[in-house]
Amino acid sequence: MARAFQLHPADNVATLLEDTSGEPVAITGSSEPLEITPSRAIALAHKIALCDIPEGGPVVKYGVPIGLATCLIRRGDWVHLHNCRSAMDERSSTLDVESGAATDTVYE
């Protein structure tokens, strides 16, 4: 079973330690051991939501807000550019969600 690591008791996301193609993930670290079924495949080093996070609510990792939910995030969802934004950096919200590549630079 793929594992995800919760860094801090206050975190509402955990980081995948292996790729998961959608099977349940074992959450280790700060919380009581628990299993969460992801809503889709999630890659190593990406984040899974440990609980529902309301739109506008803080995404917490390392015990600190690392961003804000841009829509309702459900427990088990992949948390990334498509549903979480920086409180400071605007451009990152325009990047391609899979590759991180810029979409606002003209090549012609």
Next chain:
Amino acid sequence: MSEPVWEGYLRADGRLGVRNLVLVVYTVECASHVALEIGRGEEDTHVIGFPGCYDNAYAIRLMLSLARHPNVGAVLAVGLGCEYTQPGKIADLVKASGRPAEWFYIQEQGGTKSSIELGKRLVRRMREQIRAQTPRAPMRLKDLVVGAECGGSDGTSGLAGNPVTGRFFDRLVDAGGAAIFEETVEMIGLRDIMTARAATPEAAAQIGRAYDKAARYCQAVRQYSVAPGNFAGGLTTIEEKSMGAFAKGGSRPIQGVIRVAQRPPWPGLWLLDSVVDDSFMGFGYTNPNDTEGLMDLLSAGAQILLFITGRGSVTGSPLAPVIKITGNSQTFARMKDDMDFDASRILRGELSLDQAAEELQSLVVRVAGGELSRPEALGHREYFIMYKHQDTPALEAGCRA
């Protein structure tokens, strides 16, 4: 466990190096081909240079700090002959530090071929001299300045690669050594967390000022220090990347902030600020890549560099061995030849953070004692010296109207 001791190279200024190198420095881009050809195929000879024809106080301070780096035993400065930056002055100051040094202008030597021939003769002569004459002396952790930088970070960097570096830094600082971390632009969002780590109120004020300047810089260039690979690797925001990057600073108090070409005034953990003065921020990116960051750490006298990656990086450095650490098991497997330390074992539960830090310390000691790091053995010698204004007074000077 007894304290590790190895043999270092004792410089006339009392500093200890872990390598005994000849450095070729060129003072304008026009001299770069000749300088690189001089260094090509020459053992223990590294090349750096500054591309600009117009001199720049920051670049000169940086070159001088590298020319008198503890791992450098001798210097050849090569100029074209037109540029503002003076190779003769570099050689003079290197000589004054007790090291052999030579310099010449390519225009006066009759061109490319004769300059390369002369340069190689001078390099070989000085290399023989420093090999024969540099005294060896016992070296311990307290004699080390170690710099840390991360690049190609991903979601594992803040979980394993940077934390093991931080735990090693704790050990190094406790042993009396100096640890330097930088990339204040990758600490955006952490002002309170950083200032809380300050050793003194003065250090807290320095950290606060450095943070505020980094935040202004990111706004001025309209770019936060986070790249496509970071996002593809699971990092979603600069705040998240910052928390991971800051982990390489370990847990000891931050003594203060140093700037490029400044050495830590006393041992302990130091933050290096490489961000430009406010007046220069409109000129664009001044913290453009990882190589530039490694040069900054070298300029502070780091004899060993730790480079933490998640996605994988093949960047190395002249002057100091780079030890490459990754917390990403897939990257370690895919880029095995480039990686020195597999921190993903922490995430698999095979090693505790303390055990990993102890193992990393043993690796640092072996590399300090002469074992080649992976990037060093692969021949990586990337360098980057750019125009920058940092703490430069009287920027208005120069024009009459």
